[in-house]
Amino acid sequence: MNLLLSQEEILKSQILQTAQDLYQRYGIKKVTMDDVAKAVGKTRSALYYYFKNRDELFEAVMISLVDEVKNELEEIIYKEKKLESRIQAFCIAKVKGFNKTRNFISAIEARMDSEERSKYSDIIWEIHQRMMQSETALLKRVIRESSENGEIAKPDSKNIDTLLFVLLSSIRGIRRESVSENYKDQWEEGAKMLAKMVVEKIKG
Numbered sequence: 001m002n003l004l005l006s007q008e009e010i011l012k013s014q015i016l017q018t019a020q021d022l023y024q025r026y027g028i029k030k031v032t033m034d035d036v037a038k039a040v041g042k043t044r045s046a047l048y049y050y051f052k053n054r055d056e057l058f059e060a061v062m063i064s065l066v067d068e069v070k071n072e073l074e075e076i077i078y079k080e081k082k083l084e085s086r087i088q089a090f091c092i093a094k095v096k097g098f099n100k101t102r103n104f105i106s107a108i109e110a111r112m113d114s115e116e117r118s119k120y121s122d123i124i125w126e127i128h129q130r131m132m133q134s135e136t137a138l139l140k141r142v143i144r145e146s147s148e149n150g151e152i153a154k155p156d157s158k159n160i161d162t163l164l165f166v167l168l169s170s171i172r173g174i175r176r177e178s179v180s181e182n183y184k185d186q187w188e189e190g191a192k193m194l195a196k197m198v199v200e201k202i203k204g
Contacts (some may be wrong), residue, residue: 012050014040016064017044019057020029026109028058028120039132062127070134072098077138083146083202088195090139091167095175095191136164145204167198189203 018039022031033054037044044171051057078094082085112120140160147154178187 011040011042011046013064015042015047015050015057015194016061020061020065020104023058023061024107028054028108029111029116030112033057055120055123059127061125062123063130064114066102066127066134069098069101069131070138073100073135074138077142083142084199086142087139087167087198088192089143090135091171091174091195092188092190093189094135094171095178103181122147132168135168136161139164139167152203160202162200163201167194170194 014038019031020036020092022039024190028095029089031054033044033051036057037047040047051060073090073093075084076089080089109117143155143160146152171191171194174187174190177183183190
């Protein structure tokens with residue numbers, strides 16, 4: 001039974017990766033379920049076992065990207081030992097961005113017409129919210145562990161929620177401005193400064 005589940009998960013992963021590659025190459029509108037099935041080497045009915053339509057498949061691809069970013073962030077964070085170093089690593093990684101995710105989103109948005117932008121805006125917004133929730137949960141875990149090992153006192157949970165919202169929003173602002181000629185040499189120091197201020201606030 002476990003082998004069967006394993007095979008199913010492998011096939012689902014192949015479908016998602018293949019769909020992602022096709023979307024990036026041709027855009028969402030031009031990629032059909034038949035195209036994905038043919039590229040995977042399966043029948044269309046095999047895809048419908050996992051995804052009931054194109055929209056559900058696209059949403060699943062976006063969710064898999066969110067999970068991938070979360071896993072990469074987790075790996076980056078836990079290479080560090082102290083809270084400030086971990087949050088600093090998180091900030092820098094988020095401002096730099098992840099090439100695979102950035103390239104994918106840029107490619108599909110470039111190929112979207114106004115109808116597609118309207119159609120998929122809700123899905124993209126939901127994915128953004130999922131990313132925020134995922135990153136908030138990860139940072140809360142890092143803070144909780146720092147409290148449990150005695151590095152910091154236990155912080156107030158309500159204040160942490162607000163502080164992490166400010167942190168994530170600030171990172172988006174730094175990332176947006178980092179491409180400007182005026183700020184391209186300042187973003188890394190800005191990210192480090194942001195991490196330091198957040199940790200100081202956490203410690204009270």
